[in-house]
Amino acid sequence: MVAQGGLSAFESYRASMVIAERLADSDPTYTGWRRDLSVSQEKIGDVLVALGDLPGALVGYRASVNIREGLAASDPKNAGWLRDVAVSMAKLADFPESGVRWADVADKWVELYERGILQPVDRPFVEEAQRRANAERK
Numbered sequence: 001m002v003a004q005g006g007l008s009a010f011e012s013y014r015a016s017m018v019i020a021e022r023l024a025d026s027d028p029t030y031t032g033w034r035r036d037l038s039v040s041q042e043k044i045g046d047v048l049v050a051l052g053d054l055p056g057a058l059v060g061y062r063a064s065v066n067i068r069e070g071l072a073a074s075d076p077k078n079a080g081w082l083r084d085v086a087v088s089m090a091k092l093a094d095f096p097e098s099g100v101r102w103a104d105v106a107d108k109w110v111e112l113y114e115r116g117i118l119q120p121v122d123r124p125f126v127e128e129a130q131r132r133a134n135a136e137r138k
Contacts, residue, residue: 010051013043031071038067038084045091058098061091079117086112090129102132 017040024033045060065088072081086108092100106129112118113126 010044010047013040013047016040017044031074034067034071035081035084038064038071038088041067042088042091054095058092058095061088061095062098064088065092079112082112082117083122086125090125093132102129102136105129106133 017037020033020037020040024030024037027033041060041064045057045064048054048057048060065085068081068084068088072078072085075081086105089100089105089108092098093102093105106126109118109122109126109129113122118126
C-alpha cells in the first residue's frame, strides 16, 4: 500500500515537475517558476527516499539545491531563497556521497539565524542541525 501511494505521489510530482520545467523555460526571468521546479525536484527526492531509491533521490535533491543556489546567488538578500538552500543542504547531508556534512548544514542555519534572516519558528531547524553535526563528529 505504501509503495502504491509512493508511486502515485511520484507520478503526481513528476507531472508537476514537467509543468514547472516548461514554465521555467518559457520565462527564465521569472524566478517563481524556477523555485517551483526546485520544490518539485525535492518532493520527487522525498518520494524516492520513501520507495528506497536512494540514488534517484540524491539526483532529485542535487537538482533542487542547484536551482536554489542559483536563485540565492541572483538575489543574496532574499530570505526565502537562502532558507531554501539550507533546507536542501539538510536533505543532502543524509547522503554521505553528497559531500554535504551536517556540520555544513549547522553552520548555514546558524549563519542565517544570526543574520536575522530566519524567523524564531526556524530555531528548531538550527538546533536539529547542530545535534546532527555533533553526532556526526562522534
